[in-house]
Amino acid sequence: EPEVTQTPSHQVTQMGQEVILRCVPISNHLYFYWYRQILGQKVEFLVSFYNNEISEKSEIFDDQFSVERPDGSNFTLKIRSTKLEDSAMYFCASSESGNTEAFFGQGTRLTVV
Amino acid sequence: DAKTTQPTSMDCAEGRAANLPCNHSTISGNEYVYWYRQIHSQGPQYIIHGLKNNETNEMASLIITEDRKSSTLILPHATLRDTAVYYCIVRAWGAQKLVFGQGTRLTINP
Numbered sequence: 001e002p003e004v005t006q007t008p009s010h011q012v013t014q015m016g017q018e019v020i021l022r023c024v025p026i027s028n029h030l031y032f033y034w035y036r037q038i039l040g041q042k043v044e045f046l047v048s049f050y051n052n053e054i055s056e057k058s059e060i061f062d063d064q065f066s067v068e069r070p071d072g073s074n075f076t077l078k079i080r081s082t083k084l085e086d087s088a089m090y091f092c093a094s095s096e097s098g099n100t101e102a103f104f105g106q107g108t109r110l111t112v113v
Numbered sequence: 114d115a116k117t118t119q120p121t122s123m124d125c126a127e128g129r130a131a132n133l134p135c136n137h138s139t140i141s142g143n144e145y146v147y148w149y150r151q152i153h154s155q156g157p158q159y160i161i162h163g164l165k166n167n168e169t170n171e172m173a174s175l176i177i178t179e180d181r182k183s184s185t186l187i188l189p190h191a192t193l194r195d196t197a198v199y200y201c202i203v204r205a206w207g208a209q210k211l212v213f214g215q216g217t218r219l220t221i222n223p
Binding site: 035106 | 147151154155156157158159162200206207208209210211212213214215
């Protein structure tokens with residue numbers, strides 16, 4: 001069964017450093033998403049991406065964040081200068097269209113020290 | 114903000130049907146009811162969705178009341194692996210994002 005894959009599963013970084021989280025969405029999907037979940041809190045929407053541009057973003061997704069589809073298979077989330085409060089699980093998801101169900105990856109646990 | 118209300122936690126015996134309620138009294142005509150679950154800290158897993166008719170797939174059944182103000186997710190024969198947080202989400206047609214609430218923590222007991 002096709003699945004969304006994320007790498008790495010765990011990333012530790014120092015405050016102020018840049019990190020790139022990587023995702024390979026399901027191959028025939030056209031919509032891509034990033035969500036995050038701070039430990040013990042709700043899953044929060046960050047951004048959706050379609051046709052090589054951001055289609056929607058939340059207030060959390062400020063100038064420190066960016067997304068990119070560098071090639072035909074990868075979808076990345078970059079955090080330019082990490083803060084302690086960026087520590088969370090980051091989930092990538094994809095869907096065939098904007099109206100169909102989204103499938104999530106297993107997440108990347110980001111720890112900022 | 115989430116537009117649904119779910120019990121914080123529920124217990125169910127292994128092998129029995131688990132019935133998870135969800136209230137969405139302010140649902141609009143173009144909004145679907147989606148159910149996802151999250152096992153431990155894994156990524157949310159899609160279960161089922163519906164508009165107004167009852168739906169069934171290999172994982173679960175979704176019963177939506179006639180007035181669409183509430184729904185019930187049914188896991189017909191719960192196993193220990195069904196222990197998870199279950200999220201009921203209302204999502205409008207064309208809305209890409211999912212808005213997660215706190216969900217129901219379902220514990221399946223042996």
